[in-house]
Structure formats: C-alpha cells, structure tokens
Amino acid sequence: MKAIANRQFVAAHVLLAALVAVISCMPNHKAITVTYFPLLVALAVIEGIYLLFFFRNAREKKRSTGPSDIIVLVWVLFLVWELASTKFAITPNVLVPTPEEVFDIFRTSYPTLWRNVVSSTSLLVVGYSIGMVLGVVLGVICGWVPRLRAMFYPIANVLAPIPPTVFAPYLVVLLPTFRSASAVIIVLGVFWPQFLAMVLRASSIDQGLLDNARALGVRSTTMIRRIILPYVMPGVLQSLRVSLTTAFLMLTFAEMIGATAGIGFYITNSNIYANYAAVIAGIIVCGIVVTVLSAVTSWIQRRFTTWR
Amino acid sequence: MGSIIVDNVTFAYGDEAGGAASPSAGSLVLDGVSLHIPDGQFLCIIGPSGSGKTTLLRLLLGLSEPTSGQLSIDGKAIDGPGLDRSFVFQDYSLFPWMKVQENVEFGIEQASKVLGRALGREDRARIARDYLQRVKMLDAADKYPYQLSGGMQQRVAIARALAMDTQILIFDEPFGALDVKTRRALQGLVEELWSTGCDRKTVVFVTHDIPEALLLADRIVYLSKGSIVADVAVDLPRPRTVEALERDAVASALARELTDLFYRDPNADERDIDEIAG
Numbered sequence A: 001m002k003a004i005a006n007r008q009f010v011a012a013h014v015l016l017a018a019l020v021a022v023i024s025c026m027p028n029h030k031a032i033t034v035t036y037f038p039l040l041v042a043l044a045v046i047e048g049i050y051l052l053f054f055f056r057n058a059r060e061k062k063r064s065t066g067p068s069d070i071i072v073l074v075w076v077l078f079l080v081w082e083l084a085s086t087k088f089a090i091t092p093n094v095l096v097p098t099p100e101e102v103f104d105i106f107r108t109s110y111p112t113l114w115r116n117v118v119s120s121t122s123l124l125v126v127g128y129s130i131g132m133v134l135g136v137v138l139g140v141i142c143g144w145v146p147r148l149r150a151m152f153y154p155i156a157n158v159l160a161p162i163p164p165t166v167f168a169p170y171l172v173v174l175l176p177t178f179r180s181a182s183a184v185i186i187v188l189g190v191f192w193p194q195f196l197a198m199v200l201r202a203s204s205i206d207q208g209l210l211d212n213a214r215a216l217g218v219r220s221t222t223m224i225r226r227i228i229l230p231y232v233m234p235g236v237l238q239s240l241r242v243s244l245t246t247a248f249l250m251l252t253f254a255e256m257i258g259a260t261a262g263i264g265f266y267i268t269n270s271n272i273y274a275n276y277a278a279v280i281a282g283i284i285v286c287g288i289v290v291t292v293l294s295a296v297t298s299w300i301q302r303r304f305t306t307w308r
Numbered sequence B: 001m002g003s004i005i006v007d008n009v010t011f012a013y014g015d016e017a018g019g020a021a022s023p024s025a026g027s028l029v030l031d032g033v034s035l036h037i038p039d040g041q042f043l044c045i046i047g048p049s050g051s052g053k054t055t056l057l058r059l060l061l062g063l064s065e066p067t068s069g070q071l072s073i074d075g076k077a078i079d080g081p082g083l084d085r086s087f088v089f090q091d092y093s094l095f096p097w098m099k100v101q102e103n104v105e106f107g108i109e110q111a112s113k114v115l116g117r118a119l120g121r122e123d124r125a126r127i128a129r130d131y132l133q134r135v136k137m138l139d140a141a142d143k144y145p146y147q148l149s150g151g152m153q154q155r156v157a158i159a160r161a162l163a164m165d166t167q168i169l170i171f172d173e174p175f176g177a178l179d180v181k182t183r184r185a186l187q188g189l190v191e192e193l194w195s196t197g198c199d200r201k202t203v204v205f206v207t208h209d210i211p212e213a214l215l216l217a218d219r220i221v222y223l224s225k226g227s228i229v230a231d232v233a234v235d236l237p238r239p240r241t242v243e244a245l246e247r248d249a250v251a252s253a254l255a256r257e258l259t260d261l262f263y264r265d266p267n268a269d270e271r272d273i274d275e276i277a278g
Helices: A002-025 A037-059 A066-087 A099-108 A110-144 A146-159 A164-174 A178-203 A207-215 A220-256 A263-272 A276-304 B053-061 B100-115 B121-134 B150-163 B180-196 B210-216 B242-247 B249-264 B270-276
Strands: B004-012 B028-037 B042-046 B068-073 B085-088 B168-172 B202-206 B219-224 B227-233
Touching: A002 A037, A002 A066, A037 A066, A037 A099, A066 A099, A099 A110, A099 A276, A110 A146, A110 A178, A110 A220, A110 A263, A110 A276, A146 A178, A164 A178, A164 A220, A178 A220, A207 A220, A207 B053, A220 A263, A220 A276, A263 A276, B004 B053, B028 B053, B028 B227, B042 B053, B042 B210, B053 B085, B053 B168, B053 B202, B085 B150, B100 B121, B100 B150, B121 B150, B150 B180, B180 B210, B180 B242, B202 B210, B210 B242, B210 B249, B219 B249, B227 B249, B242 B249, B249 B270
Parallel strands: B042 B202, B042 B219, B085 B168, B168 B202
Antiparallel strands: B004 B028, B004 B068, B219 B227
16 A cells, blocks of 8 residues: 555656646747746645645555545646646637636735735635524524414525525615625525524433433523533534535625626626636635635534533 | 422413313322331332432422422422432433533532632532542543543543532433443442442432342332332342342342332333343
8 A cells, every 4th residue: 555655646746847847948829928937936835835744644554545546636637737738738728727827826916816815815804604503593592482483484494495596686776786795695694594404403401411401400591601502502513614615605606796806706807897817816716715714614513512 | 418309290281371270190100108207218219211200309409399298308308400309310410511520510600609618719629529529420521522432431420429518419321321330330339429428428329120129229109100000128138230130039039029119000011121130
C-alpha cells in the first residue's frame, strides 16, 4: 500500500512538472496579454494543500490514496484546459478563458473579490444564524406546548414547501435595502426545515426521560433549557451543514437577481460584460467560501456532539 | 417524616382525557387500593405484570392522578411531582446528555431548589462525589451514561436518588433489565446502604423477584389486577444476604408462600412465574 501511495505521489509530481513546463516553455497559440505568474502561484497553493493532506495521512498511518488520486485528476484537468485554450486555441476564444486569464483576475481584482466575499459571507452568516436560532427556539417551544403545536404545525406545513425564492422579487421592493431582502430569503430558507424538524423531535421525546424530569420537579424554562434543548441538540448539529448549503443557495440566488454587492452579483455582473475569466474566478471563490464554511460547521458538529 | 397513606385509590385509563366517570372493567388498573406505609419502612410491591404496580408508583410520584381516592404523604395530599420523593426507574434513569457527575448534581440542584436548601455549586459537587463514592462509581464521574453498562447506570441512578436526600425513595424494578450477577451486586448495595444509613428512609420498591424482595423488604405487598391480595411482614434480622436467606427456615417458608401466590393467581402468566425466581 505504501508503494502505491508513493507511485501516485511521484505521478502527481511528474504531472505537475509537465504542467509547469507546458505553461512556461511552450509557445502560446493564442495571444494573451497577461503573465502566467498568478497561475503558477495558484498551482503552488493547490500543491501545498495536497502536501498538507498527504503528510497528515502519512503521519496518521492512514493508507489513503484519496489525496493523490484527486491531485492527479486536478493536474490532468489543468493540463487539458491549458493545452486546449492557451497553447492550441481549440476552444472558443471568448467563452473559454485561459487559466492565465482566470488566475490573473485574482491579482488584478482581489480587492473587489475580497469586498464581495466579505459582503456575501456576512450576509450569509447573519441570515443563517437568525434562521437556525429562530428555527430551533420556536420549533422547540411549539413542539413542547401541545396547543402551540396544534396551531402552528399545520400552518408550517403549508408555508414551508413554498420556495423562499418566490418571495424574492416582492421582498426586494417591500424591504428598504437589498441586503435585508436577501437576509429574509436566507432566513426563510433555513428556518422552515429547521422549525419542522424541531417540532417533530421535541414532541417525540422519550416518555421515560420526560417522566424522569417531571418527577425531579423540572418545569417550564428549566425543562426547555436543561432537558428539551439538549435532547434536540444532536439533530440540530446534524442539520448544520444541510442548512448551510440551503443558505448558500438562497444567498447566491438573491444576489443574482438585483444586488449591488456579493459574489453572486460579481458573477452576474461579469457575465453581463462578457468577462468570462471573472465569471470563472467568481465561481472558484464561491467554491472556496463554501468549503471553508462547511469545514467550520463540521468542526462545530464534531466538537459539540457529545452524547450520540 | 415520610409516612405514606394510600386511601381507597382507583385508577382507570381513559379518564385522564376527561372521559366518562364510570370506568369499564378492562381499563381499571387500580381498584380501591388502601395502604399505609409508616415512616422508615422498606415496602416491596410484587405481583404479575399488569397488576398496577407501576401505576401505583406513578401516582406516588405525582406523574398521574388517581381516578378516585387520595394519596398523601405525612397527611398532605399528593398533587403533583414533589421533591420529598426521589426515584430510580428501570430505564431512562439518567439524562444521556449529562455526564455522571452532572446527572447527580442536577438531582441535588432540583431537590435543593424545591426544598429551599441553599446549596452552592461546590457543595453540590462535593455531595455528588460523596454518593458516587458510596456506589463505587466515582471513577466514572466524567463519563456519559452511554459509556457505562446498565448496572453502572443504575448505580449512578441510585447515587442520584440518595444524594437528593429525600425521606421517600421509590424504585420501579430498578434491576429488572440487568443480568443475575449484576442484579445480586446491586441488591447487596441497596441493602447495605439502607441498613447502614443513619436515618431510615421510607422505600417503596416494585420488583418481580421474590429473593430480591425478601432481601430488602420489611413488608411485602402482593398486588394482582389492581387489588392488594396479600400483605406480609418480613421479620428477618439485618444485615441480610441472599445466601443466608436461602438457608433460613423462616425466609424459605416466606418465599414458598409468595411463590404460591403467583402460582395460584389466575392473572399471572408463565413469564411472571419465570421471573419471580430472580
């Protein structure tokens, strides 16, 4: 197994060397105005991340070929892209930008990209947090109080399946700022599934645990805080990532229909000016943001799941 | 302080929902039960499944209300859960999201809240450790219940009940789900804790197991189909051990008498008879 890992490790680096050689030495078929320096930096960053995973696996004595296989695929794709666009110009000139052009966007417009990332992420975090907290708190209360459950659960079942995106055009005109409209759409997207799940879970708590708590004289707020909330917590933690994906979907959708900031706006706006290098750069940034946030939520999930 | 009076108590299902006042024969779980448990007595309730043992305990804990009749503690009617009573159930005795120490502390916290004792965080921790020590579970203080075996979980549940320092202890087949060896060890523990405790608590202990009842009880009540069929005093010297009781003539006679009750009871099925031997 060790030998296989090493063979792939070597293959990955042979490919990387070939890629760098092609980029730097082979004559361009297409006249491009940018340098290949930012592209090389990007490759170095990817290589760095790969090495991080490779050596972590080696240290933990994990015989995983995953990182090596992935990196081989990544280098092959880069090679194909580079050859097809920059070197042989087989692909349509405008529609498929060269890797050099795409990664040059990061050099030329990183302040813009960064501003848009901050704008998107802050909106996402705010909407996501409000949606989650409201969903859990109101869901637990409605699940716990039979009368509230009987009242709100049917209502929720009617409202929840309406895609929050259909409210978007109206919310944009109704609410004072575009950001508040986007936030409400994200909140709605995260809130309903969470609320319904919490109502079900809180109302199906084991009778034995409930008897135990009641016989200890646990009541009202202590019941919610010390018994029901901890009881529903594993479910909440499990849904963190799914909800994050929903929130991101809502965010980018909202940004694409009329925002003046954010990653979704950046992509749509670049698209209007046919700047496809920027479109692809924006998509890459989206991927990075969502991966980082997803890693954070998995960490939270692992850190706080204690009893199941 | 801690005498219990059960006065002509009837309980029928379906009435809690506010249904008809005349319970049908099928839903009648307790049928005019009267019982006086003096302070400091260890009472065991035995009987076949479905005889109303657990229902009687739920009424004592204030988790259900009787259809008619009244239950009172020291002359005060039971009108809901109260922290003059602590308890150990067969399952769900501990909260799975709290560590062992936290479970015990939570019981102490609730008890002190309701009884108006002012106990600080450190006092609670100290008391919890003390009782965990007594049930030999101090090493597991930082574990979650799912990391413990069933027997260990019940030890912690006993520690919690004792740490709450209430005058009345209620056990609902606490060892029913355990294997014989663990069960014997825990019975020994309860016997030891109870007979060496400086203040005798009133205990109501439901069990299926006749040797267990003889080991622990001052008095055994046989419940069948919601009525008390037999009420026997157990005048055996303490401390008791299962081995000594097996050789004791009085105890053997009592065991035979109680076993006969099961055999003669038309409401007892094979499973009940399998279980009574412990």
